[in-house]
Amino acid sequence: MKLYRDEAVVLRTQKIGEADRVITLLTRTNGRVRAVAKGVRRTSSRFGGRLEPCMLADVQLHRGRSLDVVTQVVTLAPYARAVADDYPRYTAAAAMLETAERLTPEEREPATQQFLLLVGGLRALVGPPHAPVRRPAGLVLDAFILRSTAVAGWGASFDACARCGAPGPHRAFAVAAGGSVCSSCRPPGASAPSPATLQLLGALLAGDWDVALASTERDRREASGLAAAHLQWHLERGVRSLPFVDRTPEAPVADVPDTDVPDHRTGGPRPDDAGEPAPEEALLDAEVLEQLAPEPPARTAERVRSAQAVAAGARA
Ligand SMILES: [Zn+2]
Numbered sequence: 001m002k003l004y005r006d007e008a009v010v011l012r013t014q015k016i017g018e019a020d021r022v023i024t025l026l027t028r029t030n031g032r033v034r035a036v037a038k039g040v041r042r043t044s045s046r047f048g049g050r051l052e053p054c055m056l057a058d059v060q061l062h063r064g065r066s067l068d069v070v071t072q073v074v075t076l077a078p079y080a081r082a083v084a085d086d087y088p089r090y091t092a093a094a095a096m097l098e099t100a101e102r103l104t105p106e107e108r109e110p111a112t113q114q115f116l117l118l119v120g121g122l123r124a125l126v127g128p129p130h131a132p133v134r135r136p137a138g139l140v141l142d143a144f145i146l147r148s149t150a151v152a153g154w155g156a157s158f159d160a161c162a163r164c165g166a167p168g169p170h171r172a173f174a175v176a177a178g179g180s181v182c183s184s185c186r187p188p189g190a191s192a193p194s195p196a197t198l199q200l201l202g203a204l205l206a207g208d209w210d211v212a213l214a215s216t217e218r219d220r221r222e223a224s225g226l227a228a229a230h231l232q233w234h235l236e237r238g239v240r241s242l243p244f245v246d247r248t249p250e251a252p253v254a255d256v257p258d259t260d261v262p263d264h265r266t267g268g269p270r271p272d273d274a275g276e277p278a279p280e281e282a283l284l285d286a287e288v289l290e291q292l293a294p295e296p297p298a299r300t301a302e303r304v305r306s307a308q309a310v311a312a313g314a315r316a
Helices: 079-084 087-102 114-128 136-149 195-206 209-213 217-240 278-292 295-314
Strands: 003-016 018-026 032-037 056-062 068-077 172-174 180-182
Touching: 003 032, 003 087, 003 114, 018 056, 018 114, 032 056, 068 114, 079 087, 079 114, 079 195, 087 114, 087 136, 087 295, 114 136, 136 209, 136 217, 136 295, 195 209, 195 217, 217 295
Parallel strands: 032 068
Antiparallel strands: 003 018, 003 056, 018 032, 056 068, 172 180
């Protein structure tokens, strides 16, 4: 099937050509997908503001060789508008989107748990429309970081020893070891955060908001520093493994002609169904891929830290 539908959060948009954008989406069932939204920058675009970062939408896409094409968009939750006029929430949302992108390195690899965490995080950030108290943006961001890294296979321990499993709580904490460490496993250079900070981190990971909301400013600051360090350490480690990825081109897969999507210019099958990339698409790909190189992990962690600082500043 060349046409498919999915729910998706817009992670990022990049200008391309005269009026188009490449939209990076985290979908519920198809993982991270990049798609071209044609004409989206024209004021007359039928997509309008529905493809802004943070938007949750029901999208219809036409599968392409490396980039899909957006054919329909229905907004499910306009999170972008909800965070637009609240700087701490906006920066926390931006850090969440970037983290979600970094934690889903393989395009089209299903990442439903990451999708659900991101939607849950954005919803918590925005809060119910008439809620008297919304959760602090910094805590929502830190909970998201701890849970999404755990889903990516990098769960931190804030109680039992991350190395030998000895029941905690323990005094020492080492990001490289995976969190709390007992006195026998403690590596050189381990830090000694306050017990309340470790309790807060554990509560954020578990979603225990009663405990998390009872924390002090000092513990929140220390916790957000450890959450950012945890994220950065794993992102850098993840990227360091990239040079070892097998880049041998895969054997071409036979492309079954699909005539139910006529080409808009000729009314016939799309040229790419014949096995040759359409010249327009090939050109677009080369141009786009150059622009879409991922940001270095340190930059993501830096943005997370500055978002945490903004959110903390708003609380103070
Ligand atoms: Zn131990």
